[in-house]
Amino acid sequence: MEQSDSPVYRYHDGTKHQFNRFASSLGYLDWATQPRPFRSFAGSPAYSLYPAPDAPADGYTPVAVDYDHLFEHVGPRATISAGAVGDLFRHALGLSAWKAYESSRWALRVNPSSGNLHPTEAYVVCDALAGLSHHPAVYHYAADRHALEERCAFDRDQWKLVADGNDVLLVALTSIHWRESWKYGERAFRYCQHDLGHAIAAVSLAASLLGWRTQLLPTWSQRAIAALVGVDRDEDFVEAEREEPGCLLLITADRTPPVANGADELLEAVRRGRWSGRASQLSEDHVQWTFIDEVAAASEDPGRSWPDSSWVQNASGPTSWSRNLPSRASMGARSLILQRRSALAFDGRSPIDAETFFGMLARTLPGSTSPSSCLWWTPRIHLLLFVHRVTGVAPGLYMLGRDPAGFDRLTREIGRQHGREPAHHSLPIICLGRGDCRSLARRLSCDQDIASDGCFSLGMIADFDASLAEYGPSFYRHLFWESGVVGQILYLEAEAAGVRATGIGCFYDDPVHQVLGLQGHAFQSLYHFTVGFPVEDRRLTTEQGYAWEKRP
Ligand SMILES: Cc1cc2nc3c(=O)[nH]c(=O)nc-3n(C[C@H](O)[C@H](O)[C@H](O)COP(=O)(O)O)c2cc1C
Numbered sequence: 255m256e257q258s259d260s261p262v263y264r265y266h267d268g269t270k271h272q273f274n275r276f277a278s279s280l281g282y283l284d285w286a287t288q289p290r291p292f293r294s295f296a297g298s299p300a301y302s303l304y305p306a307p308d309a310p311a312d313g314y315t316p317v318a319v320d321y322d323h324l325f326e327h328v329g330p331r332a333t334i335s336a337g338a339v340g341d342l343f344r345h346a347l348g349l350s351a352w353k354a355y356e357s358s359r360w361a362l363r364v365n366p367s368s369g370n371l372h373p374t375e376a377y378v379v380c381d382a383l384a385g386l387s388h389h390p391a392v393y394h395y396a397a398d399r400h401a402l403e404e405r406c407a408f409d410r411d412q413w414k415l416v417a418d419g420n421d422v423l424l425v426a427l428t429s430i431h432w433r434e435s436w437k438y439g440e441r442a443f444r445y446c447q448h449d450l451g452h453a454i455a456a457v458s459l460a461a462s463l464l465g466w467r468t469q470l471l472p473t474w475s476q477r478a479i480a481a482l483v484g485v486d487r488d489e490d491f492v493e494a495e496r497e498e499p500g501c502l503l504l505i506t507a508d509r510t511p512p513v514a515n516g517a518d519e520l521l522e523a524v525r526r527g528r529w530s531g532r533a534s535q536l537s538e539d540h541v542q543w544t545f546i547d548e549v550a551a552a553s554e555d556p557g558r559s560w561p562d563s564s565w566v567q568n569a570s571g572p573t574s575w576s577r578n579l580p581s582r583a584s585m586g587a588r589s590l591i592l593q594r595r596s597a598l599a600f601d602g603r604s605p606i607d608a609e610t611f612f613g614m615l616a617r618t619l620p621g622s623t624s625p626s627s628c629l630w631w632t633p634r635i636h637l638l639l640f641v642h643r644v645t646g647v648a649p650g651l652y653m654l655g656r657d658p659a660g661f662d663r664l665t666r667e668i669g670r671q672h673g674r675e676p677a678h679h680s681l682p683i684i685c686l687g688r689g690d691c692r693s694l695a696r697r698l699s700c701d702q703d704i705a706s707d708g709c710f711s712l713g714m715i716a717d718f719d720a721s722l723a724e725y726g727p728s729f730y731r732h733l734f735w736e737s738g739v740v741g742q743i744l745y746l747e748a749e750a751a752g753v754r755a756t757g758i759g760c761f762y763d764d765p766v767h768q769v770l771g772l773q774g775h776a777f778q779s780l781y782h783f784t785v786g787f788p789v790e791d792r793r794l795t796t797e798q799g800y801a802w803e804k805r806p
Contacts, residue, residue, distance in 0.1 A: 265440075273762055287540065289430075293394070295530075295534070300403050301393075301401060301402045304344075306800065310337065314335045316341050320584045322750075325623040331507055333507055334381070339380065342505075345463055349362065351806065355794050365449070365452050366745065368448060373433040373442075375497055378395065378426075379425075379520075423505050425503040427503070428480075431443060441759075449738065450500045450738060452739070454503065454735055456742055461505050465507070469505075471501075471502045476554050482520065490529065491533045493535050495537070582750070594746060599707065600708040602707035614785070619681075634660060634736055635733070638712055640694065640705070640712065641710045642706065648688045669771020669772075670771070697765075699758050704758070716780045719775050753786055757781065758784060
């Protein structure tokens with residue numbers, strides 16, 4: 255099929271922002287149809303999760319983890335219990351704060367989301383656990399209450415077959431496209447995928463708190479994921495917005511090889527299981543964005559066998575980059591995860607030092623200790639950096655390569671007007687040109703000051719054509735997921751460095767490619783990001799995520 259005939263390419267090009275035309279959206283916010291932020295399943299048994307006061311910890315005591323050790327998986331491993339599952343969700347997808355301004359009040363979450371619209375829903379499948387169902391079950395995570403809603407209880411013998419004596423659980427992520435398209439129209443499918451990527455990394459990092467490993471399972475098709483968590487059950491979604499199945503994560507609390515067997519048996523078990531609950535409706539009225547339905551259908555993931563050159567194995571060695579990380583005072587990983595916020599504005603003045611800058615970038619590189627090791631493919635995202643205020647690093651344009659072969663091709667595609675001078679003794683980073691690039695960064699990121707007022711901003715450049723040719727159209731989603739994973743790492747790195755970050759979904763696509771002299775679709779910018787010293791909006795008041803927690 256020619257690229258121009260491919261629905262994925264048509265969608266991608268059709269939702270680019272141009273200097274003279276934004277991707278199609280309503281153009282105003284229709285408050286009457288604003289989606290409710292939390293989904294619930296009426297009629298399903300609900301279980302409060304630890305650390306809520308009415309939730310059982312079941313003998314679970316969290317072990318303090320230093321942020322820098324989070325990546326090394328050296329701590330003790332918790333066994334899977336209701337308390338540990340509560341701790342996992344609290345630090346992956348729970349509420350981080352409530353903000354208020356005049357009569358408006360809104361929740362923030364551990365995982366960020368474009369426009370704070372949170373299209374991502376999460377489900378967990380696990381064995382019978384004291385304090386939860388007496389059967390193995392599929393649950394929906396209700397972030398507003400930090401509770402699990404039991405969607406399906408099923409036969410114990412089937413779970414035993416799947417787990418094969420190992421301490422494992424499964425987390426499925428889905429997207430409600432309407433939540434994002436309500437505000438952003440046709441470009442919303444992209445944002446749903448970014449958000450899913452952030453959520454993947456948030457789950458993987460929270461699992462690391464417990465000493466657990468996370469692996470994205472390539473073998474599960476979207477349809478199988480939908481059947482597993484019941485989002486394909488028409489009778490439970492009467493008048494409720496449908497959820498698009500996204501991905502399935504295997505979380506292991508022991509040394510299980512990262513492959514879940516018995517998918518067919520598990521699907522048969524839930525098919526015969528006892529389902530309960532009806533999905534809530536988020537808006538009474540909707541605008542249909544058929545371009546999104548088309549790209550969703552065209553990029554449906556049929557699932558695939560584990561890639562031959564198992565990336566998981568390749569990434570199992572220690573990374574040389576970790577030697578570049580700056581040493582710093584110990585910081586509790588849990589509090590750092592909960593304090594993550596997007597900066598609304600930067601001071602336009604203060605610099606970070608070179609060691610901090612390179613240390614943050616080193617964290618985005620692959621390796622067994624990176625949250626990106628939960629992805630099954632070799633990295634496809636490289637970083638185009640706009641350096642503004644880094645002491646010891648000249649302002650200018652730089653590129654960080656996250657995979658040697660892809661980076662090699664990318665540097666050959668970049669126009670001759672750019673240099674390729676190595677900018678670090680051991681990191682794969684080159685300087686394309688020195689100079690003040692603040693107005694360029696601002697202009698490319700939809701004229702947003704956050705792209706120029708920080709210490710640095712960046713564009714995530716995806717190895718586009720080659721990846722889609724290798725893995726098919728469904729990999730369009732995966733490219734965005736990887737960019738979300740990189741973004742989530744940078745969000746936390748920024749907090750750890752005492753600065754703050756913000757994801758930038760609004761940027762002018764092709765003008766970014768033009769800056770680099772890139773032709774066609776070999777490489778495409780998918781996500782922008784920025785890091786700097788934040789300026790707080792003092793008009794907003796802040797309350798804790800849950801009533802039982804200490805006030806901030
Ligand atoms: C994919 C994505 C795109 C975003 N795009 C922008 C953007 O273009 N401009 C902006 O100011 N903030 C942007 N944000 C930040 C969100 O507005 C922010 O995550 C959300 O309001 C929730 O706040 P929190 O991150 O503090 O939890 C983006 C976030 C994500 C995850």
